[in-house]
Amino acid sequence: MSMDVPTLEVSVLGIGLLGPGLADWATGAPVLAGAQPWQQGPTAIPPPARLPPTERRRAGAVVKLAFAVAEQAVTQAGADASSLATVFASSGADTANCHALCEALAQPERIVSPTRFTNSVHNAAAGYWHIAAASRAASTSLAAFDGSFSAGLLEAAAQVVSTGQPVLLVAADLPYPQPLQAARPLPDAFGVALVLAPAGAAGPLARLGIGIRPRAAAPMTAGASDGFEALRRDIPAARGLPLLEALASGAAPCALTLDYLDGLDLAVAVAPAGAAR
Amino acid sequence: MKPTPALAISAFTASSALGTGQAATLDALREGRGGLRHTGFDLIETPMWLGEAPGVDEERLPPALAGWDCRNNRLAWQGLQADGFAARVDAARQRHGAHRVAVLLGTSTSAILQTEIAYRQRDAATGALPPGFRYPQTHSTGSVAAFVREALGLQGPAAVVSTACSSGAKVFAQAARWIALGLVDAAVVGGVDSLCLTTLCGFNALELLSPEICRPWDAGRQGLSIGEAAAFALLEREGDAPAWLLGCGESSDGHHMSTPHPEGAGAVAAMRQALAAAGLAAADVDYLNLHGTGTPSNDAVEDLAVTAVFGDALPCSSTKGATGHTLGAAGALEAVISVLALQHGLLPGGLNRRSPDAALRCRYLDAPRAAAPRRVASNSFGFGGSNACLVFGRSPA
Numbered sequence: 293m294s295m296d297v298p299t300l301e302v303s304v305l306g307i308g309l310l311g312p313g314l315a316d317w318a319t320g321a322p323v324l325a326g327a328q329p330w331q332q333g334p335t336a337i338p339p340p341a342r343l344p345p346t347e348r349r350r351a352g353a354v355v356k357l358a359f360a361v362a363e364q365a366v367t368q369a370g371a372d373a374s375s376l377a378t379v380f381a382s383s384g385a386d387t388a389n390c391h392a393l394c395e396a397l398a399q400p401e402r403i404v405s406p407t408r409f410t411n412s413v414h415n416a417a418a419g420y421w422h423i424a425a426a427s428r429a430a431s432t433s434l435a436a437f438d439g440s441f442s443a444g445l446l447e448a449a450a451q452v453v454s455t456g457q458p459v460l461l462v463a464a465d466l467p468y469p470q471p472l473q474a475a476r477p478l479p480d481a482f483g484v485a486l487v488l489a490p491a492g493a494a495g496p497l498a499r500l501g502i503g504i505r506p507r508a509a510a511p512m513t514a515g516a517s518d519g520f521e522a523l524r525r526d527i528p529a530a531r532g533l534p535l536l537e538a539l540a541s542g543a544a545p546c547a548l549t550l551d552y553l554d555g556l557d558l559a560v561a562v563a564p565a566g567a568a569r
Numbered sequence: 570m571k572p573t574p575a576l577a578i579s580a581f582t583a584s585s586a587l588g589t590g591q592a593a594t595l596d597a598l599r600e601g602r603g604g605l606r607h608t609g610f611d612l613i614e615t616p617m618w619l620g621e622a623p624g625v626d627e628e629r630l631p632p633a634l635a636g637w638d639c640r641n642n643r644l645a646w647q648g649l650q651a652d653g654f655a656a657r658v659d660a661a662r663q664r665h666g667a668h669r670v671a672v673l674l675g676t677s678t679s680a681i682l683q684t685e686i687a688y689r690q691r692d693a694a695t696g697a698l699p700p701g702f703r704y705p706q707t708h709s710t711g712s713v714a715a716f717v718r719e720a721l722g723l724q725g726p727a728a729v730v731s732t733a734c735s736s737g738a739k740v741f742a743q744a745a746r747w748i749a750l751g752l753v754d755a756a757v758v759g760g761v762d763s764l765c766l767t768t769l770c771g772f773n774a775l776e777l778l779s780p781e782i783c784r785p786w787d788a789g790r791q792g793l794s795i796g797e798a799a800a801f802a803l804l805e806r807e808g809d810a811p812a813w814l815l816g817c818g819e820s821s822d823g824h825h826m827s828t829p830h831p832e833g834a835g836a837v838a839a840m841r842q843a844l845a846a847a848g849l850a851a852a853d854v855d856y857l858n859l860h861g862t863g864t865p866s867n868d869a870v871e872d873l874a875v876t877a878v879f880g881d882a883l884p885c886s887s888t889k890g891a892t893g894h895t896l897g898a899a900g901a902l903e904a905v906i907s908v909l910a911l912q913h914g915l916l917p918g919g920l921n922r923r924s925p926d927a928a929l930r931c932r933y934l935d936a937p938r939a940a941a942p943r944r945v946a947s948n949s950f951g952f953g954g955s956n957a958c959l960v961f962g963r964s965p966a
Contacts, residue, residue, distance in 0.1 A: 298752065385710065394688040397685050397770060398689045402612075404771050404774045406771075406774045409771030409772070409774055410826045411826075412767065413731070415731060415952070415953040415955055416826070418821075419953025420826070420953075422821040422954060423824065423826070428820050428834065430819035430821065431819075431953075432743065433730070433953075435729045436711040437705055439728075440711065443728040446752075447728070447743060450752065453750060470697075471688075471691060471696050471697050471698045472698070475702055475704040476704045476705075504752060553727055554719075556724060
């Protein structure tokens, strides 16, 4: 039995963020670092500029949310979207679309819109992204309930180390309309994107060491404030908030414990660019 | 691309319209017998051609897992019990440790049927779902992987891969990465997708359902027939295995959400990648299990892509005429069919074809054939332009 758990060493080249009172990474980072106050307000999702108009009309909110954070990360990284492999992580994907389908199927006529059905696939955001980016690179779409962010981060890092190529990770979750919202309450929409690259990549924002670890006595890394901790707890994509806070603070190396599954955590060591690990 | 290490498929099973377990599946493939029936499902009374797995409704989860009860998890449970699969995983758990075994499963809809039923039972006054509705255990797209992880007593990393109809193949690629990196020593991979109104009515709305039984590669093919399946494989670095995973390829079309790239460029890329990862040339492959859904455009594009990579002499067939299109489980079910083909010296036939399409050039097998394939490939393509190809072999090299 081998218990040598490897650490996946990757660089962070770009970051995207969108959430309540967090319009993007550029303005959100000082808020996450505690340097500026958090002005709470509902998540405002911008239109997906990269998407052609015909597709833009069809795309649901989760696509727009994913595009918003993906664009920020890809731009900051200076990455070529047309050759970038992607990992999309979401607990529920297009929640409003799912509600509309279930509502239609509960009617005697059961009339389903073809566009709604196409948008219901969990990989809709990935599909639209690769169309918009004209990218034939590999893409996967994952779901692991509240562990979706960690599942995505682990697989994205695994791909970077396996292929030696950069990977775009996008985590995005949205609230449901009622009645599903009562069964799966999410307070608002939240999205995170990271462009990860091999450890030796030039000009990284930070370096990460990512591994899985049987759940120990060490508690989960909480959000830096009560408000951020509530987001972290209540929105699957926001389970990555402690990592974003560490990236925003950027001063000293730190070790985080991110929520993944029952009995299993993601251990993430964060080293600011230039710091020795 | 460098060749990747081969992985032993040290246990495997499937439950589909062909029956429960390897023997039932193999018998049907050998006899060229299909499992599609002209029947209704749930509230749909108008009969259509469906590949329903037998006995799913009669399955009962053990009391400790009762909170997970729904048709999708019953199908998963049925699959886990077949061929002693759960017992083989238990032995692997003891060999490697519960934290060292991953669970990666493909599905397109998980247990959405449970939510569809709950929406018919909403409180007339408040609109609320019925009190027994359990989102995390049923509706949640990740639920089937969480259920299987708990049912098998595993503590390793887990996720659902949900890339529509390539899901059940892509889990093999992800597991291969995780094992090669040493994140885990073994992985339970597979796919579970069960019948539901979302997919039946959704594909109908897209006019992709065949009014008659689906006829892949037929000149008069009119679309797909939907099926359901649970298919599982246990992947390890070494072992006494009937077949090995030699290579995986993954790509995107980047073209359209629900129609394939006209020249199958993404599909070609996935097949070439899988061959490169396996360290093989196209001529080293002895049989290809086509994605072969039976829609006019899908089969035409796949034919172009397959002949571009393999030429027109490679024996090919789609087994979806026998099983139906099992969507997120299809890649895993067809992986199991590929392993059976290697183990038992069989090239499966494609059923229901009456008149060959003169425009298609693949060497399509209409009937099963005894042979001794050393390597077989399997294609899986999905909405969103998601492509995967797997290559399996009788031996690791």
